[in-house]
Amino acid sequence: MHSVIAKGARRLVLALGVAMLSACATLMPEQEGSRLVGQPQAAVQAMFGPPTDVFPLRDGTTRWIYSKQPMGQYAYGADFDRNGNLTAFRNMLSTPELYKAQVNTWTKRDVAEHFGMTRLPVSYFPRMRNEVWSYRFRHEDVWPSLFHFYFDDAGVLRRTQITPDPLYDPDERRLF
Template identity: 60%
Template sequence: MKTISQYVGGWLLCAAAMAMLPACAILQPVEQGQKLIGAPQSTVRSTFGQPTGVYQLADGATRWLYSKQPMGYQVYAADFDASGNLSGFRQMLTNAEIYQAKVDSWTKRDVEEHFGKPREPVQFFALMKREVWSYRFRQDGMLPSLFHCYFDGDGVLRQVQITLDPLGGDSNRSK
């Protein structure tokens, strides 16, 4: 005969396993992309398709972004060296990447190179005189949230904000 603590322990183990399932699904494209490190652009394109954005970075590298926005929580970056070979592949909408945004330094171009063009409607707050771009992401890998970037009239990032996603979370959303 099982005790209540055994039932609760089993339930907690099952709940923890279920909570990890979305994280496993999200990591699969990153793992697949990282296996292609050193491959030419043609191999990456045949694996992931046409990128949603292509950027020439200041260091001479090229970045392809694969956005799952507006309803998905991911933007994947495929970075290529000057020879056109894949040098890195990662998910850009993570806490670590978002916290790199430099207020009073980054411009719209910097934000776009990191997270892609906004796919949520761009907002303008007249009293603040700020244009706001928003991106869905999972804060700490779990909590459905929005990352907001506030730009002044010169296109300089002046404020960032993280709020809860009013649409909530759904593990069936685009990965």
Template identity: 55%
Template sequence: MQLRLPVWMGIAALVLSACASLQPVETGQKMIGSPQSAVSDTFGKPTETHQLADGTLRWIYSKQPYGYDVYAADFDGSGKLIAFRQMLTEAEIYKAQPNTWTKRDVMERWGMPREPIQYYPLMKREAWSYRMYLPGYVPAHFSAYFDDNGVLDRTMIIMDTYGADRSRSK
């Protein structure tokens, strides 16, 4: 029995979709040089888009608040994918520049937080929080603290000692 072209195309799309959901970084990096339409077909509609100062267009794919991932797809001026990576890593977090970055800089890197924004009146600081994994798949929370002028004051990573097992009785 011979399969027709539309069936093969459907199977190929299904396999690509499975790869994108199981290994998004690897899939995205293999797509470097592809047009925006191919990235959209593979990963769907981004949760946010940002035009960066250097002309790069960044698409954010956030799995927050329940997931632990924020992916960035960066496109050059011609609409070709130039980078795809997981943004909630220690290496990316250490690029944050306290006393220089603003809320916009943090938003362009990790997207708007999907956890409730907290304000600590005694510190006079607003905190944006993101769930992440530390190496070894240790659940943690990354927080960015802003002063009343919206300037990044500090960042903090706190291990989540309960992790994803909060519903289990102790």
């Protein structure tokens, strides 16, 4: 009888430990991901689950994106070397990362590889002849905002824009 209780207690402690580890990965993904640097892809997937996007990059490395879009404000990038070991884990939708986009140089492919595929509706402005991809993020880690990428018909990034996120505008949330 005593051994049955001990087994049950061990299982409970193990389950609580797994739940706490999962909670840490959910609440502090950058810190937890950074601790996995040097580990294989399997360890990252065990911690965070399957990625939302996978991109084999031109240099032979791979980037996994864990996007919280369309409603969330984060997309985490897990970069792997050619051997499949994690080299970096960071929020790709931070202000410094978004400012890395190179107007007149980057293409849709570059934006997708860096930030993940957009999960917000794509807009097209026929007079401008621009397709616009938008991503939610926290500008300077404070203000709920949208970062917009404007592509010409050839798929080249021609301009970017930051606007307030109407999802967080109290006037836009009123029910009529």
